[in-house]
Structures are given as structure tokens and as C-alpha cells.
Amino acid sequence: PNENVLGKVHAGVYVLMSGLDSERLVLSAGPLGIMQACLDCALPYVAERKQFGRPIGEFQLMQGKLADMYTTLSMSQAYVYRTAEDADNGFTSRKDCAGVILRTAENATQVALQAIQCLGGNGYTNDYPAGRFLRDAKLYEIGAGTSEIRRMLIGRELLNSTAS
Numbered sequence: 001p002n003e004n005v006l007g008k009v010h011a012g013v014y015v016l017m018s019g020l021d022s023e024r025l026v027l028s029a030g031p032l033g034i035m036q037a038c039l040d041c042a043l044p045y046v047a048e049r050k051q052f053g054r055p056i057g058e059f060q061l062m063q064g065k066l067a068d069m070y071t072t073l074s075m076s077q078a079y080v081y082r083t084a085e086d087a088d089n090g091f092t093s094r095k096d097c098a099g100v101i102l103r104t105a106e107n108a109t110q111v112a113l114q115a116i117q118c119l120g121g122n123g124y125t126n127d128y129p130a131g132r133f134l135r136d137a138k139l140y141e142i143g144a145g146t147s148e149i150r151r152m153l154i155g156r157e158l159l160n161s162t163a164s
Contacts (some may be wrong), residue, residue, distance in 0.1 A: 020097075020144075020145075021092050021093075021094050021097040021098075022087070022092065022097070023144055024097040024098055024100065024101040024144060024145070024150075025080075025083055025084060025087055025092075025097045025100060025101070027101050027140065027143075027144050028080045028083075028100040028101045028104045028105075029080060030104075030108075030136075030140055031076070031101075031104035031105050031107065031108035031137060031140050032073070032076055032077055032080060032104060032108075034108040034111070034112065034133050034136055034137045034140075035069070035072065035073040035076065035104075035107065035108050035111045035112075036073060037129070037133055038069060038108075038111045038112050038114070038115035038130065038133050039066070039069055039070060039073065039111075039115075041115055041119070041128060041129055041130055041133070042065075042066065042069065042114075042115045042118040042119065042130075043057075043066065045118060045119055045122070045128075046062050046066065046118055049120075056118075062118065065114050065117060065118055066118070068114060069111045069114050069115070072107045072110065072111055073107075073111065075107075076103060076104045076107050076108075079096075079099070079100050079103060079104070080100050080104060083096045083097065083099075083100045093157075094153060094157050095153065095154045095157035095158060098145075098150040098153040098154050098157075099150070099154055101140065101144065101145075101150060102147055102150040102151065102154070104140070105137065105140035105141045105147065106141060106147060108133075108136075108137035108140060109134065109137040109138055109140075109141060111137070112130065112133040112134035112136075112137045113134060115130045115133060115134075116130045116131065116134060
């Protein structure tokens with residue numbers, strides 16, 4: 001029946017596409033959780049695991065890895081929260097919605113790789129969740145549009161904004 005038709009007849013793809021920006025923004029929260037879980041997994045491990053008579057967390061290189069994981073998470077949170085606040089205020093930017101999922105997904109993959117490094121050989125086993133975090137993070141780079149598609153969208157939006 002006509003009352004059940006969304007949008008124009010034979011133009012349903014546009015109705016479907018209209019929700020993609022919001023979907024990308026909502027999905028960007030998943031990688032934030034993965035990055036936090038990576039820190040939650042790595043921090044106690046490096047505080048307790050001893051090598052050469054002291055916790056590996058006391059080594060500067062390990063502290064650097066933790067600092068990188070933390071700052072990557074913090075920067076990602078700031079971008080997601082600002083884009084979400086803009087959306088709450090009625091301004092949805094295609095380039096930022098694509099940007100937050102692009103950045104958070106790729107950042108989560110890198111943070112998961114760092115967590116595996118912090119756990120050493122244990123990070124590779126199924127005894128610790130770091131390997132699962134990596135697989136979960138990688139899915140966000142592929143699902144709901146690949147990183148390459150997101151880059152294309154951002155580039156197109158940037159070019160279109162200079163043409164107008």
C-alpha cells in the first residue's frame with residue numbers, strides 16, 4: 001500500500017543511504033570500548049609480570065606503549081564525542097561521521113596490537129583476550145564500509161566543500 005512507501009518509488013536506495021552517516025557515528029563507539037578493554041587487559045599484566053627481577057611496567061619502553069595506548073584512546077574519544085555532540089545539535093557532517101569510524105577503527109587495531117606486544121607471548125594465546133580484541137577491532141575497519149570507502153567519502157566531501 002502507498003502509505004507504507006518510504007521516500008519516492010524506485011528510489012529506496014536513497015532512503016537506505018540516508019542513515020549511513022548516523023550508523024557510522026554510532027558504530028565508532030565500539031572501537032572506543034575495544035581500546036579501553038585493551039588498556040584494562042594490559043595494565044594489570046605489565047604491573048604484575050616480572051622480568052629481570054622487576055615488573056615489566058617499570059621499563060620505559062613498556063610505559064611508552066601504555067602512554068601511546070592511552071593517548072590514542074583519549075584522542076579518539078574526543079573526536080567521537082565532539083561529532084556526537086554536533087549530531088545532537090542537528091549538524092551531521094558526512095566527513096566527520098566517516099572520519100570517526102575510520103580513525104577509531106584503525107586506532108583500535110593499533111591499540112590491540114600494542115596490547116598483544118605488552119602481553120608478549122601470552123598476547124598471542126587464547127588465555128588472554130588481546131587476540132580477540134584485535135579480531136574485533138579489524139572488523140570495524142571492514143564492516144559498514146571499508147577504510148578505503150571512508151577515505152573516499154571524506155576526500156569527496158572536502159573537494160565538494162571547496163567547489164561551493
